[in-house]
Amino acid sequence: MKFALLAAVALACVAPAAPAAAASRPFGMTPERIIAWSDANKDGVVTKDEVRRWPRGSFDRADADKDGKVTLDELKADWAIQYPKK
Numbered sequence: 818m819k820f821a822l823l824a825a826v827a828l829a830c831v832a833p834a835a836p837a838a839a840a841s842r843p844f845g846m847t848p849e850r851i852i853a854w855s856d857a858n859k860d861g862v863v864t865k866d867e868v869r870r871w872p873r874g875s876f877d878r879a880d881a882d883k884d885g886k887v888t889l890d891e892l893k894a895d896w897a898i899q900y901p902k903k
C-alpha cells in the first residue's frame with residue numbers, strides 16, 4: 818500500500834519534468850510522416866483540402882511560396898522554425 822502511494826508520488830513528480838518547450842514537437846511525428854498521411858491523392862504535395870485537420874494557420878504558415886500546396890521541403894523548413902533542435 819505504502820509502496821503504491823510512493824510510486825504514484827514518484828510518477829507525479831517525474832511527469833511534469835518532461836521537456837516543457839515553448840512548442841513541443843508532436844510525439845512520433847516527422848514532416849515526412851505528416852505529408853505521407855495527409856497527402857490523400859499521393860501526388861507528393863498537400864493542399865488545403867487535404868489538411869483540414871491541421872491546426873488552424875499551420876498550412877498557411879508552412880506554404881512559404883503561397884502556391885496553395887505544401888511540399889515536404891516547405892514543411893521541413895517550417896518545422897525547423899517551430900521545433901528547433903536543442
Ligand SMILES: [Ca+2]
Nearest residue numbers: 858860862863
Ligand atoms: Ca496531394
Ligand SMILES: [Ca+2]
Nearest residue numbers: 880882884886
Ligand atoms: Ca507551397
